Amino acid sequence: MTADTGLVVAGFGRVSLVRTGEGLLVQARARSRRVIAVAGDQIELLEGGFIGAVAPRRNLIARTSAFRSKLIAANVSQLVLVAACEPPFSDELLCRALVAAHRAGAEALIALNKIDLKAGREQARARLAPFRAAGVEVIELAAMLDPSPLADRLRGRRSVLIGQSGMGKSTLLKALVPEAEVRIREISAFLSSGKQSTTASRLYAIDASTELIDTPGLAEFGLAGLSTQDIAEGFADIAPLAAQCRFRDCRHLSEPGCAVSAAAAAGALSTRRLELYRRIVAAP
Secondary structure, three states: OOEEEEEEEEEEOOEEEEEEOOOOEEEEEEOOOOOOOOOOOEEEEEOOOEEEEEOOOOOEEEEEOOOOEEEEEEOOOEEEEEEEOOOOOOHHHHHHHHHHHHHHOOEEEEEEEOOOOOOOHHHHHHHHHHHHHOOOEEEEOEOOOEOHHHHHHHOOOEEEEEEOOOOOHHHHHHHHOOOHHHHHHHHHHHHOOOOOHHHOOEEEEEEOOEEEEEOOOOOOOOEOOOOHHHHHHOOOOOHHHHOOOOOOOOOOOOOOOOHHHHHHHOOOOOHHHHHHHHHHHHOO
16 A cells, blocks of 8 residues: 655544645545544545554644643644734633643744724733733734735744634635635535534645644633643743742742742732733643
8 A cells, every 4th residue: 555645734533634745635534543633734645545644743732621632733833813802802812822832832923903993902902911021922903904914924834823703813814815715615615524623723825835724713722731830931921930939849829939929019020911820720
């Protein structure tokens, strides 16, 4: 049996849509439940439409709970966290995704969409101010008017769009991807064979060196399995302070000699950022 290689464009369970080396889209199925492929994976494609193996991943973005892990995308360069002026976004979800990006060794930025809407604009900017202060890049755009601020940041990378429903991700995708409507219908037609196809991430090639992975709207982003230190390291403003705590295993909750708590009390660290960190530690 001969084998070829392919790139997973979308997948659900044991079934994946794969782009072959010749640029064709084919359906492939894993022979074992232990083989799980996700958008961005490079796979061994066997005759008969079977997936032989998944190539070693550079990184993997996944959200995890105490009971299961949901793979989002593989081998990504950066996470684009989409927020909007309206409706209100979850700053906790943004923090969780930033922790996941740090763990994966991927860059991350926040795209504040619908900046043309005056209502909610200044409030959204204020809520993102602590992220800017922590060194997180925030770009502003109106996807329906001009997606170029984000398009410039995507070039030469494989990026994954992450955000809640209502943030305008679909509009952003269609503005960024050539012939988006046709390609979305093509992938959706394949995924319609799955009962929960709306939960699948989908990869789109913008050009030869630029790819964008769209994900379903997320209501939560579990980080089960990460240690307190893992979570703290995902907060760029908390990590350097943590190194100054009296105890190496300080959780930055109510321990004596905690440099993180002291910084928040002195106004040198956003109290909201510390609150979000503590919430994630309590229920990763």
